[in-house]
Amino acid sequence: MILTVTLNAALDITYRVPRLRPHTTHRVAETAERPGGKGLNVARVLTALGHHAVVTGFVGGGTGAALRGLLARETAVTDALVPVGGPTRRTIAVVDASTGDTTQLNEPGPAITPAEWGTFLHTYRDLLADARAVALCGSLPPGVPVDVYARLTRAARTAGVPVLLDTSGEPLRRGLAARPDLVKPNADELAALTGHTEPLRAARDARRRGAHAVAASLGAAGMLAVTADGAWRAGPPERIAGNPTGAGDSAVAGLLSGLVEGLSWEDRLVRAVALSAATVRAPAAGEFDRATYEELLPRVTVAESSVRAG
């Protein structure tokens, strides 16, 4: 199985309003709820690709119960979340139907106690025994040590399980010290980490900081991978319009499934870009459109980058 870790899972709530007018009252006609958090999204896409995916992390309160109910009813993902006393956070996406723009409100998440953190570490180590790869995803809830991803990476490496790290800011910076197999920042996160805005240069710098390989998502332009063996860019055959929510998580699922299946770097990137674009084009945010995915797969372009990776 493939394990994904979501320390700050969320109940994702979407409100559709005719028009968002600040400082007025809106009657929300249309509401939707889904289990949220990067690792949960990655696991959902992995199961759609035929893999057995297990999620762990923290879950609690009424929002956590709602999340678990939706996860069981709507996905094939195996739930190994660890119960905590605080409530799972909500995220509210307010979609303005007049423009299609989204205003996002994200709660911070439950405060994790040292005892809960200890229980999680036990669960995580047990799950690693059966894992063929692990993805460490997203932001941290209050109370979790900021070097958590370094600790989780070390435990996975000890267990011989390859690690993909997808986070940002200080948790990313600290996580790199433990030498994860792959990090998947977007261009902004990579620039914030390294101080370089040119993606190839920034990716090479991120490798020097500890990542064995870097796969950077470049938005509509596709992805760039820099590894010990070379550098590649992959991109969709045409510009794909739509909602980019979840596109990065689908890319992670593409990279991770490709790693487990022993695909070449070129083929992993092609899969990640096709999944990402098929997510942008899907009608529901965070889902991927299978027909678009299959149609794009043979048409994604991939080329070795002219500059050798450092």
Added chain:
Amino acid sequence: MILTVTLNAALDITYRVPRLRPHTTHRVAETAERPGGKGLNVARVLTALGHHAVVTGFVGGGTGAALRGLLARETAVTDALVPVGGPTRRTIAVVDASTGDTTQLNEPGPAITPAEWGTFLHTYRDLLADARAVALCGSLPPGVPVDVYARLTRAARTAGVPVLLDTSGEPLRRGLAARPDLVKPNADELAALTGHTEPLRAARDARRRGAHAVAASLGAAGMLAVTADGAWRAGPPERIAGNPTGAGDSAVAGLLSGLVEGLSWEDRLVRAVALSAATVRAPAAGEFDRATYEELLPRVTVAESSVRAG
């Protein structure tokens, strides 16, 4: 006891953000949750005034469980809410700390089945047996007949229990047909009902439509009451600045407690205006500040209106 009915109770969630910027992502640092819905607010104020208050209406889902937990922990209100299959709605108030302005997002509420509606009617009739007055408050969830307040008013009148109706739009219009003892619209609701923007004229028109008495809240200017015996205006001694959330519900509690205690119309209005102003001035939205209330009570002005009520 005093009974309040909240057919569309809510879990009220408040998010404080440094500044609301539409179409961007906000990390919410401060969140608060409270049991919401007009009748619940009225009941909370009634208990603070020393009355035994019972709430009924519908409650369901994880949000409903959260609401009941907060009601039990934080208030002295007796919970006689009727469980339903659909989830209690959320309301989200986004407070922009830079301006103090609030942007409100209100979910529609659970769809009520005919069986759930039947169960509620039984519970309501049982509760009326012990009620000295009943307040029918707020908007309707989907699936409830639009003439519900007329039916509930008739049942209360059959049981000899005086009825205060506090709603708007079509439910108010239909409710008036059953001749409630008192309606408490604000100036906008009264104008929407009658087509008259002059409050005294509009209130007299609302009496002709069926209300035995009308107490209209005029915002910072206070209240106007029109009854079979006369018309009175009451107002605070000075303009009170603050958050008007819940001020109308506090006014209802003032009118209702005054009715049960056999106060004169003048004294009911004075209490309602003082409670309303003490709610505007309270630091937390929807609470009332007891010191302000007691300080204002002897200073609220009340005068018989020069024009005789029709």
